[in-house]
Amino acid sequence: MVVDMATGLLAASAAAAIGISAIAAAIAEKAIGSAAIGAMAENEGLFGKGLILTVIPETLVIFGLVIAIMIIGMAG
Amino acid sequence: MLKPERMTKLNILGPKTMEKKLVKKLYDLNIFHIVDHVKDDQLDIGNPFENAEEVSDLIIKLNAMESFFELNKKQFSKDLDNYRKKGKELNYNEVKALILKIYNTFTKDAQKLKDIKNEVRIIEKQLEKLRILKKIGVDPALLEEYDSLSYFVGYLNRTKGVKKEISDITGDHILHKTIYKNKHLIGLFVVKDKKDMVQKVLEKRNFTTLDFSDIVSKKSLKIPYFEKKTKILNKEIAQLNKKLGVFKQSWGKQIVIYESLLSEEAERSEAPLRFASTEKTFFVKGWVPTKKAEKTKEILNELTNEKIMIQEKEITEEDDIPIKLRNPKPVNSFEFFMQLYSMPKYKEIDPTFFLFLSFPLFFGFMLGDIGYGVVTFFLFWFLKKKIPKAGGFFNILMFASAATIFFGGLFGEIFGEEVLFGYHLPHILSRAHQINELLYLSIAIGVVHINIGLLIGFYNELVSHGFKTAVFKKLSWIFIEIGVVLALFYSATVGGVTIGIAVLLLYLGEGFKGIIELPSLFGNILSYARLMAIGVASVQLAIVVNEFAKDFFHQGGFMILAGIFILAIGHTINIGLGILGPFLHSLRLQYVEFFTKFFQGGGKDYVPFGIKE
Numbered sequence: 001m002v003v004d005m006a007t008g009l010l011a012a013s014a015a016a017a018i019g020i021s022a023i024a025a026a027i028a029e030k031a032i033g034s035a036a037i038g039a040m041a042e043n044e045g046l047f048g049k050g051l052i053l054t055v056i057p058e059t060l061v062i063f064g065l066v067i068a069i070m071i072i073g074m075a076g
Numbered sequence: 077m078l079k080p081e082r083m084t085k086l087n088i089l090g091p092k093t094m095e096k097k098l099v100k101k102l103y104d105l106n107i108f109h110i111v112d113h114v115k116d117d118q119l120d121i122g123n124p125f126e127n128a129e130e131v132s133d134l135i136i137k138l139n140a141m142e143s144f145f146e147l148n149k150k151q152f153s154k155d156l157d158n159y160r161k162k163g164k165e166l167n168y169n170e171v172k173a174l175i176l177k178i179y180n181t182f183t184k185d186a187q188k189l190k191d192i193k194n195e196v197r198i199i200e201k202q203l204e205k206l207r208i209l210k211k212i213g214v215d216p217a218l219l220e221e222y223d224s225l226s227y228f229v230g231y232l233n234r235t236k237g238v239k240k241e242i243s244d245i246t247g248d249h250i251l252h253k254t255i256y257k258n259k260h261l262i263g264l265f266v267v268k269d270k271k272d273m274v275q276k277v278l279e280k281r282n283f284t285t286l287d288f289s290d291i292v293s294k295k296s297l298k299i300p301y302f303e304k305k306t307k308i309l310n311k312e313i314a315q316l317n318k319k320l321g322v323f324k325q326s327w328g329k330q331i332v333i334y335e336s337l338l339s340e341e342a343e344r345s346e347a348p349l350r351f352a353s354t355e356k357t358f359f360v361k362g363w364v365p366t367k368k369a370e371k372t373k374e375i376l377n378e379l380t381n382e383k384i385m386i387q388e389k390e391i392t393e394e395d396d397i398p399i400k401l402r403n404p405k406p407v408n409s410f411e412f413f414m415q416l417y418s419m420p421k422y423k424e425i426d427p428t429f430f431l432f433l434s435f436p437l438f439f440g441f442m443l444g445d446i447g448y449g450v451v452t453f454f455l456f457w458f459l460k461k462k463i464p465k466a467g468g469f470f471n472i473l474m475f476a477s478a479a480t481i482f483f484g485g486l487f488g489e490i491f492g493e494e495v496l497f498g499y500h501l502p503h504i505l506s507r508a509h510q511i512n513e514l515l516y517l518s519i520a521i522g523v524v525h526i527n528i529g530l531l532i533g534f535y536n537e538l539v540s541h542g543f544k545t546a547v548f549k550k551l552s553w554i555f556i557e558i559g560v561v562l563a564l565f566y567s568a569t570v571g572g573v574t575i576g577i578a579v580l581l582l583y584l585g586e587g588f589k590g591i592i593e594l595p596s597l598f599g600n601i602l603s604y605a606r607l608m609a610i611g612v613a614s615v616q617l618a619i620v621v622n623e624f625a626k627d628f629f630h631q632g633g634f635m636i637l638a639g640i641f642i643l644a645i646g647h648t649i650n651i652g653l654g655i656l657g658p659f660l661h662s663l664r665l666q667y668v669e670f671f672t673k674f675f676q677g678g679g680k681d682y683v684p685f686g687i688k689e
Contacts, residue, residue, distance in 0.1 A: 045418070047416055047417070048416060048417030048418055048667060048677075051663075051664065051667060052664075052667055052668050052672075055664050055668060056668070058603075058606075058664075059599045059602070059603055062602055062603055062605050062606060062609070063599075063602065065605060065609050066515075066602060066605055069511065069512070069515060073512070
């Protein structure tokens with residue numbers, strides 16, 4: 001499959017959009033997740049709150065994904 | 077269904093002479109949630125019934141026997157039920173005498189068994205050492221303290237070169253070596269002044285020394301003597317074990333039954349600790365489900381010839397009302413998610429029913445494959461049979477699997493394939509090809525879901541804080557959404573004004589915090605894009621597996637087997653991911669996006685005083 005330069009750049013930027021946002025979310029969740037587990041060890045009832053706080057940064061990936069889809073849409 | 081069970085607050089006041097009778101009845105009824113009295117200036121807590129200590133002592137004895145005989149409570153649960161059904165009152169004094177009698181017999185035999193086993197262990201250790209010495213040909217009598225001689229007996233990890241190295245140090249030595257139980261065993265005698273140097277040589281080969289101090293003192297004893305003694309002791313052990321086996325056969329059932337009954341007795345005996353009490357009276361506060369309140373009052377009055385006073389109290393703002401969820405059959409499985417998160421408050425809407433509707437929907441939308449749905453359905457059906465304890469949880473997953481099959485039908489997918497044996501499955505939306513449509517659909521589902529949440533929130537606020545707060549805090553969000561829609565599709569001015577008014581309302585309701593929260597509405601709705609994202613990822617992985625396997629099938633022959641293998645492994649992994657991902661994300665959408673719109677939580681569980689299941 002041969003693609004022209006512009007399409008290649010679009011594909012690369014779509015990949016970057018989702019990849020970098022995923023890394024960012026992962027870094028944020030790492031810190032929150034370990035703190036949440038620590039809190040749960042003290043009190044198991046905190047599972048619900050812990051889960052919520054842990055997954056908050058996940059929205060970053062969703063934003064990345066939407067941007068990636070928009071970029072791919074530009075490639076047609 | 078949408079609200080927790082209605083509760084009635086009952087205060088019971090009575091003379092102490094009635095206390096025991098009342099406690100017994102309340103325990104049997106198993107519906108009265110006791111509010112523990114906290115000691116204050118006016119009222120102290122009560123004292124446990126006089127036999128409480130004795131009962132706990134008996135329970136300890138029974139527990140000791142249970143653990144010794146490894147008695148399984150489940151094994152006798154039917155017998156316990158039968159015993160209860162007979163309705164025979166427990167004759168406490170008789171039971172106590174019986175327990176003490178069998179416990180005495182038991183401890184005597186058990187202690188004896190323990191002593192003999194100990195003795196056998198010691199003898200066996202010594203015997204082992206004697207055998208070692210015999211193997212390397214050293215007489216136990218030789219192992220004493222010498223003035224000019226040192227000895228080493230023990231294991232080396234290798235013996236190569238040891239003889240030479242020791243010879244280099246001193247000629248005055250005797251070395252015995254042999255292999256014992258796959259290890260290099262040595263017995264070495266050297267002159268005392270070379271001891272340190274020889275030790276270094278041995279340490280290089282990980283020397284582990286053996287201690288013979290316990291047999292040196294009995295050097296006159298010989299192997300046959302020990303062997304004979306062990307035999308006799310082992311016979312005794314067998315006899316005792318047989319005796320205890322018979323004991324277990326004849327008393328095991330009783331031990332378990334009495335332990336359960338006495339544990340209940342102990343709980344009853346300690347109930348007054350949760351009551352307020354004076355010298356002659358007791359006072360207890362608690363909750364019963366409203367529909368059973370009248371009946372409860374009747375029963376208790378009849379029991380005590382109306383010598384107690386039962387008062388129905390108004391519920392006040394300070395009351396921490398215990399929460400019992402009440403949902404009909406298939407819905408109640410989803411109460412599991414509420415226990416995992418937090419119980420609703422008494423006035424709040426119980427969201428279990430909404431979870432029942434939307435959790436399987438989201439799960440099915442993400443996994444959406446007829447093949448996967450069927451596999452997971454039977455998997456969870458099987459697991460439910462295997463682990464009936466977690467039945468509710470597997471019910472949830474079975475619902476989710478059924479939804480997966482349904483969406484599989486809409487998407488026209490079986491194991492990621494849209495075309496099966498040349499037949500193109502009918503579909504309404506193809507996930508592999510119509511990603512944009514799928515994204516719009518996901519967002520639309522999100523808008524609906526979040527607005528349902530806001531409407532529930534509106535109701536909750538209306539009930540607890542009145543109409544104005546409800547409009548400011550919850551309806552304002554819906555106005556903002558309407559404003560955005562107007563601005564996009566009708567006119568920017570009208571939309572802008574609507575948004576402006578809505579934001580002002582929000583500011584009045586939530587203060588500055590509400591303004592900061594504004595972008596979260598956008599984030600929350602976009603978050604539903606994961607419905608599309610996880611679904612597409614699952615489909616694509618399935619397609620990759622199928623394409624990979626197809627290459628092998630085309631090569632024919634032996635490669636077909638490899639293709640089947642790839643299909644099996646690939647789809648197993650994808651199903652594993654397909655359960656984990658959709659489950660967590662579906663739950664997350666409930667907890668994070670949906671619950672935050674209305675749910676406060678923090679309700680206390682309803683725990684009636686009585687037999688725990």
